[in-house]
Amino acid sequence: MLADKDVELKYGCRICKAQATGFHFDAQSCSACAAFFRRTVALNRHFNCITGCNNCFVHYSVRQICRACRFRRCLEEGMKKNCVQPKKTEWEKRRAFCTKSGLKRNKKFAIKLHVNTITNEQYEIANSPITQYSVIAGSSTSSSSPQTESLSCCPERFPDDWDVATSPDNASKCWCRSVSDTPSDIKIDHKYLAPKYDILQILIAEEMRIGERRRIMFCERPVCSLLGMTPTCPFTVEEIRPLRFRDFRKSIRTHILLIYEWLRSWPEYGTIAKYDQITFLRKCVLYHTILDPCYITIQIGYPHRFVMQNGGYVGTEEESVEGWEDEKEISGDTKQRIYRPLLRKMMSEVVTPMVSMNISFEEFVALKAFVSWQGTTSEMSEQAKPAMRRTLDALFRSLHQHYLENNIEVSERLGNIVLL
Incomplete structure (x- = not known):
């Protein structure tokens, strides 16, 4: 039989001494400490020690664990910040049903509906920077039939004071989820846009x-x-x-x-x-x-x-x-x-x-x-x-x-x- 200390060392959370659930961010820890570390790093939070001594007792039985000392213990026990994935943006969470890869997987439907891919050259200036938020959808091979226009997955224009970043990878990320032409329905990913106004x-x-x-x-x-x-x-x-x-x-x-x-x-x-x-x-x-x-x-x-x-x-x-x-x-x-x-x-x-x-x-x-x-x-x-x-x-x-x-x-x- 293993001694209590050996059991705690082998199966316990290195931070708060609770039951460990595995190795999280390269350190043996429980799910609670792992979630705490992930939130702290992803949200870039900074804490001050509640006692000011930076040496508080960190244990799962404590009603209110000092967050500053708990985070310090996480780092001391080997948790790595670079193992935490950054928080996903709204664009990364959504279904990319208008991407080139999606069309390759669904060629039959793309041909039937004449769905067009988006390229950087198709972004241009619109009429108002405040009220018009849309994107040009359509390639050089797009059909001009009414059916094609009504089924286009993106609205027609972008705001006039915007420009799209020149990276070739940006085109597939600047799609629009809504099929409506209403400006309030359209979301813009600011990361790939650059202002052209003074x-x-x-x-x-x-x-x-x-x-x-x-x-x-x-x-x-x-x-x-x-x-x-x-x-x-x-x-x-x-x-x-x-x-x-x-x-x-x-x-x-x-x-x-x-x-x-x-x-x-x-x-x-x-x-x-x-x-x-x-x-x-x-x-x-x-x-x-x-x-x-x-x-x-x-x-x-x-x-x-x-x-x-x-x-x-x-x-x-x-x-x-x-x-x-x-x-x-x-x-x-x-x-x-x-x-x-x-x-x-x-x-x-x-x-x-x-x-x-x-x-x-x-x-x-x-x-x-x-x-x-x-x-x-x-x-x-x-x-x-x-x-x-x-x-x-x-x-x-x-x-x-x-x-x-x-x-x-x-x-x-x-x-x-x-x-x-």
Whole structure:
């Protein structure tokens, strides 16, 4: 008879001492530890030790095993990260019933229905980057009969601001499952697409529209002076007024709507999942609520006033009471206690560096985009991350090109924007 320790060593899980079910990822372990290791690696999760000592007792009988220490034990016992298969995308999970290999296995049906294979050359530009998401289906030998057109397995066009990556293996992966022409039924694999639009110019135009909308909503002046897209501040010195907490609170939905319109100007926003759209919007509401008033401030209020998006301002000097007065909903002391520390931080870490580098309108637009995309990418789904990273790269290229065209020193200015 084997001793208890020998039995445990031979048949037990090396991580939690439960009954082992085999070798998982090159280590003898139970199914629970194997599943835990697979999830942690596949989802790229990082844990902190619940006790802070990184030496917790890992045993199957413990009600709440420290995940950080459990993962560390997995690695120490020989589990290998490279043995974990990456999480499959939605495209990999679906049936590829419109591939070349499928047609070879079903030649009879392919001939009867005139089903066409897809090649890279068949992807082209469509009419709208937001509302049209389809693919050209049909080879040079395709039939022009009505029956063939109705039975084609892919819709007709792709969005006009997209291009297909040049890898010859990509064609069979960019098929569309739906037979409907309705854009909402069509899914795009962002991994194999590259943007052809100038994202910086799109966002510059949208930023000027936001300025025009702010003038219309918050300024009282003749209509002829309200309209027009310009990079200048939407307010004049005479139009800004001490901030009232109630007024700003009532206008919050308006500011969120402007941020949503800013996001919608990105051609790929309508193609990502609804969950990712909401995540991106929430993040941008946070970032833009900080960056927008900072830029308005350096345009019209610096250094004595901090101007918000609705034209209300507070005094930046410690002894100033402008915008810090008592109100029915909130006292001046409460305002100072809650918002004064935040104001100091924004003035020193955002506004002052912007003033020091004499940031231009185009650079501010790029900065806001960098913060929005870079700060949100990690929160997006795996399906949306390629589009986010690709757009971030396109932003850098576009800003670099802007510097070259205007004879601006590239390395210093671009470095300042990235480090801000």
